Amino acid sequence: MTSTTLAPEFSGTPVRTVTSRRVLRSEWAKFWSLRSSWITLAVGVVLLIVFGAIASATYSPDAATNQGPGPSTGISDAVSLALTGVTFASLAVGVLGVLLSAGEYSTGMIRSTLAAVPRRLPVLWAKSAVIGPIALILTTIAALAAFQLGTLGLDGEKIALSLSDDGVLRSLAGAGVYLALVAVFGVALGMLLRSSAGAIAALVGILLILPGLASLLPDSLYDNINPYFPGNAGSAVYALHQSSDSLSPGTGLAVFAGWVALTLAGAAFRLVRTDA
Amino acid sequence: MIEARELTKRYGDKTVVDHLSFIVKPGEVTGFLGPNGAGKSTTMRMIIGLDSPTAGSVTVNGKSYARHAAPLQEIGTLLEAKSVHPGRTAFNHLMALAHTHGISRRRVDEVIELAGLTSVAGQRVGAFSLGMGQRLGIASALLGDPAIVMLDEPVNGLDPEGVLWVRNLLRGLADEGRAVMLSSHLMSETALIADHLVIIGRGRLLADTTVDDFTREAGGSGVKVATTEAVKLRSLLAGPEVTISSSSAEELVVVGRDAREIGVIAAQHGVALYELTPQAVSLETAFMELTHDAVEYQSAPADTERKAA
Numbered sequence: 001m002t003s004t005t006l007a008p009e010f011s012g013t014p015v016r017t018v019t020s021r022r023v024l025r026s027e028w029a030k031f032w033s034l035r036s037s038w039i040t041l042a043v044g045v046v047l048l049i050v051f052g053a054i055a056s057a058t059y060s061p062d063a064a065t066n067q068g069p070g071p072s073t074g075i076s077d078a079v080s081l082a083l084t085g086v087t088f089a090s091l092a093v094g095v096l097g098v099l100l101s102a103g104e105y106s107t108g109m110i111r112s113t114l115a116a117v118p119r120r121l122p123v124l125w126a127k128s129a130v131i132g133p134i135a136l137i138l139t140t141i142a143a144l145a146a147f148q149l150g151t152l153g154l155d156g157e158k159i160a161l162s163l164s165d166d167g168v169l170r171s172l173a174g175a176g177v178y179l180a181l182v183a184v185f186g187v188a189l190g191m192l193l194r195s196s197a198g199a200i201a202a203l204v205g206i207l208l209i210l211p212g213l214a215s216l217l218p219d220s221l222y223d224n225i226n227p228y229f230p231g232n233a234g235s236a237v238y239a240l241h242q243s244s245d246s247l248s249p250g251t252g253l254a255v256f257a258g259w260v261a262l263t264l265a266g267a268a269f270r271l272v273r274t275d276a
Numbered sequence: 277m278i279e280a281r282e283l284t285k286r287y288g289d290k291t292v293v294d295h296l297s298f299i300v301k302p303g304e305v306t307g308f309l310g311p312n313g314a315g316k317s318t319t320m321r322m323i324i325g326l327d328s329p330t331a332g333s334v335t336v337n338g339k340s341y342a343r344h345a346a347p348l349q350e351i352g353t354l355l356e357a358k359s360v361h362p363g364r365t366a367f368n369h370l371m372a373l374a375h376t377h378g379i380s381r382r383r384v385d386e387v388i389e390l391a392g393l394t395s396v397a398g399q400r401v402g403a404f405s406l407g408m409g410q411r412l413g414i415a416s417a418l419l420g421d422p423a424i425v426m427l428d429e430p431v432n433g434l435d436p437e438g439v440l441w442v443r444n445l446l447r448g449l450a451d452e453g454r455a456v457m458l459s460s461h462l463m464s465e466t467a468l469i470a471d472h473l474v475i476i477g478r479g480r481l482l483a484d485t486t487v488d489d490f491t492r493e494a495g496g497s498g499v500k501v502a503t504t505e506a507v508k509l510r511s512l513l514a515g516p517e518v519t520i521s522s523s524s525a526e527e528l529v530v531v532g533r534d535a536r537e538i539g540v541i542a543a544q545h546g547v548a549l550y551e552l553t554p555q556a557v558s559l560e561t562a563f564m565e566l567t568h569d570a571v572e573y574q575s576a577p578a579d580t581e582r583k584a585a
Contacts, residue, residue: 013386013421016378017345026375033368034361103361111326111359112369112416116376118325118342275327 044092051085052146057153097186135183140176174238191267282332294479307470315479348420354413362402391415406433463563498531502551
């Protein structure tokens with residue numbers, strides 16, 4: 001019974017057993033009680049909306065090849081313009097995830113946390129379960145907003161699309177799912193590395209730099225493994241059109257989720273096995 | 277009750293805690309003493325499972341800490357005052373911890389008031405002074421109304437009023453039947469609060485004793501008495517196992533009777549005393565002597581002397 005009051009020998013303070021739900025409640029409270037959470041989250045959402053809206057508003061068919069650092073498929077469409085900001089937003093939500101976990105190590109909070117939850121693993125799951133849905137909901141809304149604002153800018157253009165067009169909603173929701181996974185990825189990296197700076201560097205390296213570095217590999221090898229890098233698999237999740245060398249959204253999601261799960265497993269292992 | 281059995285922690289080839297066994301009993305304040313680097317903090321971290329022992333074991337109320345369903349009710353801990361996110365307010369910090377055990381907001385307010393933090397509960401912890409941080413740490417230790425309270429250097433950074441507050445608080449907690457363990461590197465301070473002493477050096481147990489015994493052993497050099505009737509008093513105090521020496525006509529140094537006995541005897545016989553002083557070697561000196569070998573390996577003797585000053 002989770003509601004049983006234990007050992008009532010001292011005063012009348014009801015103290016209950018630690019459950020996953022209570023740890024979740026605690027992590028939820030921790031998340032919202034830090035100003036940095038609000039700021040980082042707002043930055044992610046604003047980047048997503050503003051970049052998308054600007055990219056759409058400044059779109060001209062003549063300059064279509066120059067469409068910024070988005071998940072370039074070579075094909076310009078209203079969705080990829082609206083999601084121009086995903087790369088930047090992914091850094092914001094990834095950093096948010098890192099701060100949630102590694103931030104506890106850099107401040108010493110982790111000692112209080114693990115003293116309250118000495119089984120440890122519920123803390124990692126709760127952090128992921130808090131940040132994932134928050135990022136999912138807010139970034140999906142932001143992606144929709146970016147797209148809707150974008151349609152104003154693209155009014156009359158050949159590439160204009162509406163929400164009801166094939167794949168549009170799937171892509172926009174895919175961006176939300178991707179960003180939610182990136183946030184969880186950040187939590188896992190932070191728990192694994194226990195250093196905010198280190199985890200942020202790893203996040204940027206893995207999502208943004210790794211694919212570039214891999215292009216140094218021999219072509220035949222590169223073509224085979226490139227789509228499976230976390231960043232590339234992730235961008236397949238929210239691309240409207242698949243280029244020949246990228247994964248399908250479903251496979252991309254599975255591959256990226258696999259990377260996140262792998263990192264979480266590593267984080268869980270370190271959390272349980274090493275001294276805090 | 278905390279029971280450590282042959283507790284050992286090694287980092288590489290450095291042994292920080294070395295086959296340490298001790299018991300912290302309910303209803304007592306146990307002072308956990310040792311010079312800096314003796315392994316006190318590491319031991320405390322092992323008690324609540326932050327570090328896992330290389331060998332040996334430690335239990336909290338009969339179980340290893342992590343096996344308890346509501347650990348904050350078993351033992352409340354202050355490890356370092358900095359075990360807090362500086363961006364969170366004191367209230368939010370305590371509330372976040374409280375949520376894990378379904379502890380009510382009322383209890384959070386209660387410990388905030390108990391720790392004297394009511395006026396700053398809404399402030400971010402980053403702006404707290406060391407003393408306020410200690411108070412917050414003590415508040416969080418008491419949050420779960422625990423059977424054991426374990427505090428690492430609780431009076432660090434506290435002003436005299438705060439030190440007195442901690443002393444009374446811990447006494448009160450022990451009198452309620454809780455086990456209280458506090459670490460310190462200051463013998464004199466600890467002797468004022470503690471009943472029992474566990475003294476370690478270089479990770480090894482040096483003494484497991486009571487404050488009274490430790491004080492008695494330290495104070496082996498008798499009681500100094502000054503009176504105008506030294507000769508009369510001398511014969512009154514005489515007895516088996518009592519040795520009396522005098523350095524001047526009006527002064528006696530009595531070994532074998534304590535100050536209380538001497539005062540009572542003098543009063544019964546109408547001898548006026550104008551000084552009655554236990555000639556205790558200072559507890560600090562006794563402690564230094566005990567831990568000297570343990571410290572010696574780490575710093576030159578001259579250094580040790582200077583620290584003692």
